[in-house]
Amino acid sequence: MLEIKNLVVQxxxxxxxxxxxxxxxxxxxxxxxxxxxxxxxxxxxxxxxxEDYEVLDGEILLDGQNLLEMEPDQRAAAGVxxxxxxxxxxxxxxxxxxxxxxxxxxxxSRGEGELSTPDFIKQVNAAAAKLEMNKDMLKRALNxxxxxxxxxxxxxxxxALLQPSFCILDETDSGLDIDALRIxxxxxxxxxxxxxxxxxxxxxxxLLNHIVPDTVHVMHGGRIVRSGGKELALELxxxxxxxxxxxxxx
Amino acid sequence: xxxxxxxxxxxxxxxxQAFESAKTTLPGSTESRAQAFExxxxxxxxxxxxxxxxxxxxxxxxxxxxxxxGVPTADEAKAALGGSKAFADVAALQVPFVNGHFVRxxxxxxxxxxxxxxxxxxxxxxxxxxxxxxxSPVPWASGNPVYQLNTSFMADGVMIRVAGSVxxxxxxxxxxxxxxxxxxxxxxxxxxEDDASFTLxxxxxxxxxxxHQPNDVIEMIAGDRTNVQHVRLNAEGDKALALxxxxxxxxxxxxxxxxxxxAGSATSRHQVYAILNGENTNLRVxxxxxxxxxxxxxxxxxxxxxxxxxxSRELFKTVIDDEATGVFQGKxxxxxxAQKTDGRMMSAALLLAEGGxxxxxxxxxxxxxxxxxxxxxxxxxxDEDLLFYLKARxxxxxxxxxLLVQAFLGESIEFVENEDVRExxxxxxxxxxxxxx
Numbered sequence: 001m002l003e004i005k006n007l008v009v010q011x012x013x014x015x016x017x018x019x020x021x022x023x024x025x026x027x028x029x030x031x032x033x034x035x036x037x038x039x040x041x042x043x044x045x046x047x048x049x050x051e052d053y054e055v056l057d058g059e060i061l062l063d064g065q066n067l068l069e070m071e072p073d074q075r076a077a078a079g080v081x082x083x084x085x086x087x088x089x090x091x092x093x094x095x096x097x098x099x100x101x102x103x104x105x106x107x108x109s110r111g112e113g114e115l116s117t118p119d120f121i122k123q124v125n126a127a128a129a130k131l132e133m134n135k136d137m138l139k140r141a142l143n144x145x146x147x148x149x150x151x152x153x154x155x156x157x158x159x160a161l162l163q164p165s166f167c168i169l170d171e172t173d174s175g176l177d178i179d180a181l182r183i184x185x186x187x188x189x190x191x192x193x194x195x196x197x198x199x200x201x202x203x204x205x206x207l208l209n210h211i212v213p214d215t216v217h218v219m220h221g222g223r224i225v226r227s228g229g230k231e232l233a234l235e236l237x238x239x240x241x242x243x244x245x246x247x248x249x250x
Numbered sequence: 251x252x253x254x255x256x257x258x259x260x261x262x263x264x265x266x267q268a269f270e271s272a273k274t275t276l277p278g279s280t281e282s283r284a285q286a287f288e289x290x291x292x293x294x295x296x297x298x299x300x301x302x303x304x305x306x307x308x309x310x311x312x313x314x315x316x317x318x319x320g321v322p323t324a325d326e327a328k329a330a331l332g333g334s335k336a337f338a339d340v341a342a343l344q345v346p347f348v349n350g351h352f353v354r355x356x357x358x359x360x361x362x363x364x365x366x367x368x369x370x371x372x373x374x375x376x377x378x379x380x381x382x383x384x385x386s387p388v389p390w391a392s393g394n395p396v397y398q399l400n401t402s403f404m405a406d407g408v409m410i411r412v413a414g415s416v417x418x419x420x421x422x423x424x425x426x427x428x429x430x431x432x433x434x435x436x437x438x439x440x441x442x443e444d445d446a447s448f449t450l451x452x453x454x455x456x457x458x459x460x461x462h463q464p465n466d467v468i469e470m471i472a473g474d475r476t477n478v479q480h481v482r483l484n485a486e487g488d489k490a491l492a493l494x495x496x497x498x499x500x501x502x503x504x505x506x507x508x509x510x511x512x513a514g515s516a517t518s519r520h521q522v523y524a525i526l527n528g529e530n531t532n533l534r535v536x537x538x539x540x541x542x543x544x545x546x547x548x549x550x551x552x553x554x555x556x557x558x559x560x561x562s563r564e565l566f567k568t569v570i571d572d573e574a575t576g577v578f579q580g581k582x583x584x585x586x587x588a589q590k591t592d593g594r595m596m597s598a599a600l601l602l603a604e605g606g607x608x609x610x611x612x613x614x615x616x617x618x619x620x621x622x623x624x625x626x627x628x629x630x631x632x633d634e635d636l637l638f639y640l641k642a643r644x645x646x647x648x649x650x651x652x653l654l655v656q657a658f659l660g661e662s663i664e665f666v667e668n669e670d671v672r673e674x675x676x677x678x679x680x681x682x683x684x685x686x687x
Contacts, residue, residue: 048642051634076644088639092657101653102643109644141657158643 001026001197002047002166007058009039009046009222016042018222019058024166024215027194031208031233032201034219035241040201041085043219044170047199048082049075062166077109079165083155083172090142095154098142099124103161127160131187148175149184156187167191168199173207185210205237220244262294264315268433269402272318276405278375286392286401296395305577305609306519306548308395312491316431316463318403319349327353330427336453336483340670342421349426350434350464351406365414365446371407371437381409385439387471387499391523396493400467403435410440412448419449419479419668424466426454426487431461437469444473444501449668450480454494455514456487467495474501474528479508479667483678486514488543495521502528502557509666512539512547513678519548519577526553526560537566538662538675540682541574541606548577551595555588564595567662569655570606571686581613584621591621599629600658602651652683 002024009017016039024030034040046053047060049072060067067075090098103123104114115123128138131153143151152172159167169188173181188198188211200211208216208230216232217224218241225244226232258266269287273280295312296303322330327348334346343363346353352370362368374382391397410420422438442448450470456462464486472478478500486492492515500506510520522535539547553562568576578597599608610627632654640650659679666672 048638050638071647072638072641073644073646073650076642080642082642084639084642088636090636090639090654090657092660093653098640098643098653101645101649102640105644105646105649162644 001063003061005059008056009042010054010056011052016222020223022224024197024199026197028215029198029200029213031213031216032199032219033216033236038219039222040219041170044082044168044201047168048072048080077106081159081162081164082168083159083170085170085174087143087151087155089144091144093142095138095140095142099161106162123161127157131157132183149180152176152184156184160191165195166197170201173202181210205233208233259309261312261315268315268318277372283402286398290395290398290402311517316433316461319432319434321351322348324355330425330457333457334423334425334455336455336485337421337451337674340674342419342451344421344423345408346423347436349428349432350436352408363416363418365412365416367411369409371409374409384441384471385469387469388497388523388525391497396465397467397495400435400437400465404437405435407437412446413443415447419451421451424454426456426462427458428460429458433463435465437467440470442472442476442478445475447477452482455485459487462486462490465493469497472500472504472506474503476504478506481666481671482510484512484514484518488516490515492518498524500526500531500533502531504531507534507665509536511675511678513682517546522551524553526555526557529558531560533562534665535564536662536665538659539568539576541576542571542686543574545574551580554583555591557588559590561592565662566597567659568599568608569659570599570608571602573605576608579611582623584616584618586617589618589620593623595625597627601629601631655683
């Protein structure tokens with residue numbers, strides 16, 4: 001599904017990713033863990049297509065298509081979805097207006113007609129109910145005045161409505177209390193399917209109790225330094241990232 | 251010392267000739283017209299060394315004065331109005347003007363909404379009318395050269411009196427339909443009696459796109475405890491040089507809400523001169539201006555707080571694409587006796603391309619010591635992070651930009667109370683955005 005080969009990325013002359021290799025298969029939930037500054041968020045932004053980053057080498061293939069040659073909206077149309085660590089507030093853009101514009105843009109890219117308003121509202125209401133979202137939230141401007149937990153639910157709601165094939169969750173657990181973590185995780189788990197893959201980026205093992213990964217990768221110094229099964233997360237939780245820091249010093 | 255003779259530009263010479271030939275045929279006494287024209291002529295067309303016109307140099311912009319338009323035939327008027335689209339879906343009493351002339355056949359005077367009286371200005375000027383004494387409610391607007399030109403040349407208009415609560419909006423529909431260049435000068439006086447509430451719509455459009463030089467003045471006297479909503483739409487053709495003035499006097503405990511939306515004209519300048527003349531009145535003056543190509547859009551505003559405890563809010567939003575130029579000049583005046591004034595003025599401009607420019611000049615003149623006044627001015631581009639967020643959800647660049655521009659202008663338009671009118675304005679914004687992509 002997703003294949004990253006020898007990815008080298010810098011921002012303002014600072015090298016962040018250093019020959020990163022990663023493969024995520026269809027139906028797989030891959031977790032990426034690593035200390036602060038290891039390049040986890042950069043990886044998510046580069047996959048989604050943020051402009052600030054300079055890709056010096058390597059490629060990112062999604063089902064064989066080279067993502068690096070595509071605009072962010074084309075990547076979204078190809079199935080990439082990034083749930084932001086810090087979802088942006090957009091004053092003046094109603095949440096429903098935004099959702100409809102996003103859904104219709106993707107339908108258009110697939111050559112489908114626009115959603116009818118009743119169909120759209122039905123879909124949104126059903127998805128929002130599963131995430132235990134307050135309906136008043138959807139009447140407000142996008143993310144404006146939302147709490148941290150509400151913003152993250154809004155991200156998962158978008159994911160549920162857009163039905164992407166490759167989902168990146170960038171520190172989705174940050175800023176969530178225990179109940180919100182459970183609801184958001186359930187929302188993600190409901191979307192797990194043999195045709196869809198996830199890249200779950202997190203600092204803590206806690207999220208992985210709720211979204212149980214198939215593989216865990218440790219990122220450090222801009223590359224994947226170790227890969228394993230879900231037990232690797234527990235080992236990291238017990239020992240921290242000190243081992244990897246020492247190996248770098250040596 | 252020899253007398254210094256001011257060199258007149260060809261446009262100024264043409265104005266003198268136009269006035270000489272028109273003054274005997276224009277309705278009413280020539281005395282006040284001649285006086286206004288004399289005041290205008292003494293200084294001529296304002297240029298960039300006149301502070302109020304620093305960013306809109308009329309002497310340079312008005313090269314040729316178009317001939318003043320004659321009265322259209324009934325058929326011409328009917329055809330012109332048939333091609334008019336502004337606020338088409340808004341239920342309102344239509345008060346149409348074609349080429350600057352009131353089309354009185356289009357108004358059924360026997361069936362005006364209760365509380366609304368309309369008097370054609372042409373007749374009133376020719377035969378005399380007691381309401382004429384109410385013209386020029388803002389004395390210091392008379393010092394403005396654009397206003398002076400209007401007083402000199404005003405050829406037609408209406409006077410409207412409103413009493414009680416009037417539900418149906420009154421729509422002043424100005425349509426231009428000519429093959430050749432014309433100039434027009436209209437004057438509308440609206441007297442809103444104490445305790446009345448009222449919505450005034452104003453649209454300016456061209457069905458032919460010919461060069462049009464309108465100079466329109468709306469004067470309003472809103473009494474105590476009145477509630478007035480005023481919405482103006484400039485959808486003139488892209489060759490127009492559109493000058494307009496709103497002169498406003500508001501009484502006590504009133505609400506007055508005005509917005510000017512600009513989506514047309516090569517050059518436009520909208521001037522608002524407001525006096526808050528009674529205590530505890532709330533005034534809102536907003537603007538939403540869309541400029542592209544080499545368009546020039548000027549919003550000039552003076553609000554005088556002339557009583558205690560008044561609140562004024564001014565929010566002007568300007569979107570500038572290509573090599574267009576925006577201007578905002580706003581001044582809040584608070585004399586000694588207007589304590590407890592609360593005034594806030596904001597101008598925000600969004601530049602969509604490298605070549606555009608915005609001139610912001612907010613001013614406060616405060617002589618009272620117990621007031622709250624603030625002003626702000628910003629110029630910026632679309633936020634790259636917001637654009638990325640929208641694109642990451644599948645919106646192509648232009649669509650993402652459009653959504654953010656709509657949101658930006660929406661903050662000014664959302665204060666329009668009438669839902670149908672608000673939707674029509676949102677439609678105008680969407681149309682403008684569609685034309686740019």
